[in-house]
Amino acid sequence: MALIDNKYLNSSSEELNQVTGTISDIERYAINDGFGLRTTVFLKGCPLRCKWCSNPETQKFHQEMVFFQDKCIGCGACVRLCEYGALDNGLIADRSICDSCNKREKAFKCIEKCYPKCRKIVGDKMTVKEVVDIVKRDMPFYELSGGGVTLSGGEPMSQPEYAYALLKSFCENWIDTAIETCGAGEKHDYELVAPYLKFVFMDLKSCDSSRHLEWTGSDNSRIKENIILMDTLAARYGYDLIIRTPVIPGFNDSEEEIGNIARFVSENLKNYKGMELLPYHKLGRGKYTSLGREYQLADAAVPSDARMLELNKILNEYNIHIYKF
Ligand code: SF4
Ligand code: SF4
Ligand code: SF4
Incomplete structure (x- = not known):
């Protein structure tokens, strides 16, 4: 693999500690962002604009x-x-x-x-040291539960040098790491953070590029390439890769859409662990009001448990292991 450019690549721990980025929130005792009890660090900024986004306050990069x-x-x-x-x-x-x-x-x-x-x-500016110090407070819980820290967002890979510095520093402090990514980052940035990851949750929202563009503001070509890349790197670095699909009414909640995603995953990935289908929810709705923005899916219905079971059966047909966090 070619040597990758990153100005912090050869930085000391002390230098990494001073790298600063923008955080929208740090949530302790999270149970849905990976294995065990976790601290989830939400980085601000995302290149996508998903119509269903439940964290709209994380989309813009600025405060x-x-x-x-x-x-x-x-x-x-x-x-x-x-x-x-x-x-x-x-x-x-x-x-x-x-x-x-x-x-x-x-x-x-x-x-x-x-x-x-x-x-x-x-949107708070925080140094890596400030974040690591907060995350370290819950070390006993991570050890007891098999948990750790999860970088989320927004899209953590849209602050790539900050994400790199955070992940490397967590590893130096013996904290298990996970990342939740929409897959729209730069290829070389994923290559750079891969050695410092234990779990990777990567979204594949639709295999239909024009629908993806219409519902998220971006087509899916780079996302599919990055998923394949991270699957390849999983064999080298030993992290667990789980593909996540939010099930959104009117967008991808049909048998055909979930079937296309399952086929792409089973035909192209070799080292991933499985998939998780995440039912659409309306928890972020009130945030749109507080940001003075319109919530576009106000009339969408939450998928029933029975419907989620039907869609999960499609994954079974492709012999995909199903996760639920
Ligand atoms: S309401 Fe006025 S004072 Fe307050 S942030 Fe906006 S411009 Fe500034
Ligand atoms: S990728 Fe995630 S954070 Fe970004 S707009 Fe979509 S749902 Fe929101
Ligand atoms: S009018 Fe309302 S928003 Fe303005 S300062 Fe008073 S309580 Fe706050």
């Missing part, structure tokens, strides 16, 4: 302000403070003005005066 209108007591402090015309009757009328305010003032100016905390910033 954003969310507004929980139901907490607002109408004190008017934000209205008195805002000099930029972003508000209309206390509601944010133009978020691009708030983004400029944040750049100019180095803060969303009105947030600290909102005592009920109905305005909140999503």
Whole structure:
């Protein structure tokens, strides 16, 4: 394999500790992001725009302000403070003005005066050391449960050098690592992090490239190539690769779509461990409101257990091992 360029490739542990990226959240005691009890680190930024995304606050790379209108007591402090015309009757009328305010003032100016905390910033700059120190707090739980840390997002591979520095540092601290990726990163970035992974959860949302483009904003050609790459590298580095498919009403919840995905997986992958079908859910719906965005799947129905069983039977027909986290 060709030598890969990365400015942190030969960095010392001390240098890696100082690499800084943007995190949208760190969730402790997670049980659905891999084996055992885990700490999930959500990196901000994603190249896709899936219509069903349950973490829309992680999509943009920059800091954003969310507004929980139901907490607002109408004190008017934000209205008195805002000099930029972003508000209309206390509601944010133009978020691009708030983004400029944040750049100019180095803060969303009105947030600290909102005592009920109905305005909140999503997106903290954190060094690798700061993240590792938080993750290390739960070492006893990882040891007891077989858990560890999971990098998620957003798309963690869209901050590739940060993801690399984090994963290498976790390994140096004897913490088991996993990554949840949509597969849309750069090939050489996957090659770079592969030696530092124990589990890889990689999405294949549809084999139909034009539908993929319509529902996620990107076609699937690079994603399919990266899945095959990560399957090949699994043999070299020994991580467990699990392919995940979110089952989305109207997009890929047909026998034909799941069958095409199962066929692609069984025909092209040799070292992967299995697949997980994830039923669509509406948990992220309220986040769209707080971001002032429209939720496009408001009328979609959650797939029933019986329907998920039918779709899982298709994986069985292709002799694919089924996981459920
Ligand atoms: S973040 Fe700035 S521009 Fe936006 S409402 Fe607050 S003070 Fe006004
Ligand atoms: S400062 Fe907070 S509580 Fe007061 S009006 Fe503004 S958003 Fe509502
Ligand atoms: S890949 Fe994940 S984080 Fe990115 S838009 Fe799709 S669902 Fe959201």
